[in-house]
Amino acid sequence: MMADSNLIIRNVKVVTPKGDSARRGSTMSELSVTEDASIVITDGVITYVGPSDDIRIEADVDYNILDGEGNVALPGFVDSHTHLIFGGFRPDEFEWRLKGDSYMSIMERGGGIQSTVNATRGESLEALVEKARWFIDRMVDMGVTTVEAKSGYGLDTESEMKMLDAIDTLARDEETPLSVVATFLGAHAVPKEYKGRTSEYIDLMIREMLPAAKGKAKFCDIFTEKNVFEIEDSRRFLTAARDAGFKLKLHADEIVTLGGAELAAEMDAVSADHLLHVSDEGVRRMAEKGTVATLLPLTAFALKEPFAPARKFIDAGAAVALATDLNPGSCFSGSIPLTIALACIYMNMSIEETITALTINGAAALDMAGETGSLEIGKRGDVVILEFDNFRMLPYYVGMNCVRNTVSRGRLVK
Ligand code: NIG
Ligand code: FE
Numbered sequence: 001m002m003a004d005s006n007l008i009i010r011n012v013k014v015v016t017p018k019g020d021s022a023r024r025g026s027t028m029s030e031l032s033v034t035e036d037a038s039i040v041i042t043d044g045v046i047t048y049v050g051p052s053d054d055i056r057i058e059a060d061v062d063y064n065i066l067d068g069e070g071n072v073a074l075p076g077f078v079d080s081h082t083h084l085i086f087g088g089f090r091p092d093e094f095e096w097r098l099k100g101d102s103y104m105s106i107m108e109r110g111g112g113i114q115s116t117v118n119a120t121r122g123e124s125l126e127a128l129v130e131k132a133r134w135f136i137d138r139m140v141d142m143g144v145t146t147v148e149a150k151s152g153y154g155l156d157t158e159s160e161m162k163m164l165d166a167i168d169t170l171a172r173d174e175e176t177p178l179s180v181v182a183t184f185l186g187a188h189a190v191p192k193e194y195k196g197r198t199s200e201y202i203d204l205m206i207r208e209m210l211p212a213a214k215g216k217a218k219f220c221d222i223f224t225e226k227n228v229f230e231i232e233d234s235r236r237f238l239t240a241a242r243d244a245g246f247k248l249k250l251h252a253d254e255i256v257t258l259g260g261a262e263l264a265a266e267m268d269a270v271s272a273d274h275l276l277h278v279s280d281e282g283v284r285r286m287a288e289k290g291t292v293a294t295l296l297p298l299t300a301f302a303l304k305e306p307f308a309p310a311r312k313f314i315d316a317g318a319a320v321a322l323a324t325d326l327n328p329g330s331c332f333s334g335s336i337p338l339t340i341a342l343a344c345i346y347m348n349m350s351i352e353e354t355i356t357a358l359t360i361n362g363a364a365a366l367d368m369a370g371e372t373g374s375l376e377i378g379k380r381g382d383v384v385i386l387e388f389d390n391f392r393m394l395p396y397y398v399g400m401n402c403v404r405n406t407v408s409r410g411r412l413v414k
Contacts, residue, residue, distance in 0.1 A: 005410035006061050009039040009383060010052060012068030015391050016075055016375040017356045022292055022319035022364035029352040031391075039073060041381030041410035049375050066412060071404060072391045074355060075374050076145025076178075076382030077336055078362030081249075081273050081294050083185075083327035084132050084149035085163050088119030090328050103303055103330055104255055108227070113153070113189040116328050120153035120163065128166040135326065135334060136170070140177045140413050142336040143403040145382035146363065146372055147178055148323075150221060152185030156193075157208045160186050164216040177406075177413035179380075181366050183249060184213040187222035187229055187237050198233055206240040213246075218367070219270070220246040224253075224260040231259050238267045247367055253278045254299075265289040271321065271365040275308045276300055283309070287318035292365040295357075296325040297342035298333045310347040321361040322354065337399050344395035351395050381410035 014037040017023050017030065038055045040048035040063070048056045057063065093106050093115070106112045120128070132149070139147055149170070151163035164182055171180035186209045187202070194201035210220070220241035224234040238248055247270050252260025254274035261282025264272035272286060273294040286293055295308040313320050322343055326334035336358070343349045349357065363373030372380045385405040386393070393402055406414035 005041065005044060006063045007041045007066060007381065007407065007410045007412065008057065008063045009041070009066045009068055009073060009385070009407065011070055012037055012039065012073035012385060013070065013389055014039065014049060014073050014375055015355070017360040018374055018376060019360065020370040022290065022361050022369060023356050024290065024319045025314055025317035028314060028320065028356045028361070029350055031352050031355060037073070039375060039383060041407070044381050044409035046375065046377055046379050046381050049377060064412070066405065066407070068385050070389050072386040072389060073375065074384045074386065074391065075359040076372065076384050076406065076408060077143045077358045078146040078366065078373055079139060079144045079323050079334065079336070080148045080271070080321055080362040080365040081296060081323035081325050082147055082149055082334065083152065083325070084135055084147065085128050085151065085166050086116050086120055086153050086328045087123035087128065088116055088328065090115060093329065094332070097303070104227070107189070110192065112329055114192055116153045117155050117189070117191060121159045125162050125166050125169070128163065129169050132166065132170055136176065136178060139334055140406050140408070141403065142401055143384035143406050144336060145178050145406065145408045146181065146366065146368070148181045148183055148366055150183040150185040151217070152188030155186065155189065155191035157212055160184070160209055161212050161216070164213060168216055178408050179372070181368070182217040183219040183221050184209070184217035184246070185221045186213070189223060189228060198229070202233055202237050205237060210241060210244045210246070214244060218247060219249050221249040221251065223251040224258060224263065225251065226256045226258055231263055234260070234263060235267070238269070242267065249273060253282065261286050264291050270367050273323070274299065276305050278309065280312070283312050283316050283318065287313065287316040290319065292319045292321050292361060294321045294323050294365050295347070296323055296331065297347060298335065298339055299325045299331040301342055302331045302333065307342070307347050310343065310349050314349070314353060319361050319364060320349070320353070320357050321365040322357040323362060323365070335399070337401050340394050341398045351392055354395065355391065381407060383407040
């Protein structure tokens with residue numbers, strides 16, 4: 001983890017959601033705006049944010065100075081769902097899908113996730129880390145200051161731990177320009193060695209992988225899907241993961257309506273993700289429980305599937321987060337600008353809701369809303385400065401990167 005820094009950002013318009021928890025329903029559109037503002041970051045933590053006239057700095061601290069030239073300052077973006085670590089690429093499958101093949105039929109033929117598993121098993125830890133750094137540099141360029149990264153392309157104990165160790169290497173390295181959070185996704189698919197023996201693979205995960213992942217990953221995730229891990233399998237695995245002390249996430253109702261959202265609420269998962277085919281009952285239960293709905297519009301776009309019903313979630317009083325789902329298969333993109341554009345244009349989210357979904361609610365999806373996701377005293381000094389003095393430029397300038405500076409824990413990383 002990189003060294004924290006002291007920085008004064010002056011001459012910005014601060015635009016931020018507020019609070020230490022997910023913003024739900026109509027409160028997602030509440031952003032606080034402060035003109036002629038400054039932000040003081042001391043030892044990586046925000047110690048002042050507000051009008052420049054009232055600025056308070058710590059005596060005896062040497063601050064770097066950044067002039068925002070009147071532009072908008074937002075909280076750093078939180079990409080709370082990525083598959084950042086993987087071997088190989090799958091452009092051939094992308095072409096097959098463009099010609100009409102389906103994601104699940106490719107997977108059932110032994111391609112899809114299993115093809116990346118074969119490539120990842122053959123990669124060294126160092127090579128996985130180096131590859132991830134290339135993507136991380138691009139994320140920082142688009143204003144991401146916190147990223148979640150999943151395992152899930154090893155599917156045996158050794159390779160899953162290699163992936164978690166790669167994530168851990170990035171998380172601890174001072175040179176990594178953002179914060180990294182690890183999720184164990186051994187339940188991404190049933191590996192070919194266990195074909196037809198799903199229950200035995202779940203036994204293996206519970207017996208070997210969960211204890212080995214303890215201390216390396218904060219979350220456990222599962223691909224709850226027809227013909228992958230059905231509801232009963234998922235409940236059994238998630239119960240064991242919860243008992244072992246992990247916080248829970250689910251890939252839920254992505255391809256068919258299966259009841260993944262309902263299961264996420266039942267299991268007190270922190271988030272359920274994808275949700276393209278969520279039932280109305282699933283929306284209602286997640287809203288009731290406060291399970292964050294992490295929506296991934298780039299995946300729907302790349303799979304040519306209908307977008308997740310963001311409005312239903314928000315209107316039901318749920319908390320919506322947005323993330324990229326960067327992965328080599330269903331969604332080979334980590335584009336924050338395109339995520340913003342799709343959310344506003346196709347999911348009918350307002351730009352205020354979209355900003356909340358990419359900041360405080362993304363942080364809440366990682367159970368970190370007390371640490372980052374808003375520009376408030378006591379939060380980490382994670383800040384994005386735009387090229388413009390108007391945050392409404394973000395979706396209007398479709399798919400283009402409007403980020404001028406990225407600040408991570410008080411350090412200027414772009
Ligand atoms: O989030 N759906 C499952 N997992 C990923 C895709 C993984 C892959 O195709 O490699 C997703 O879409
Ligand atoms: Fe995913």
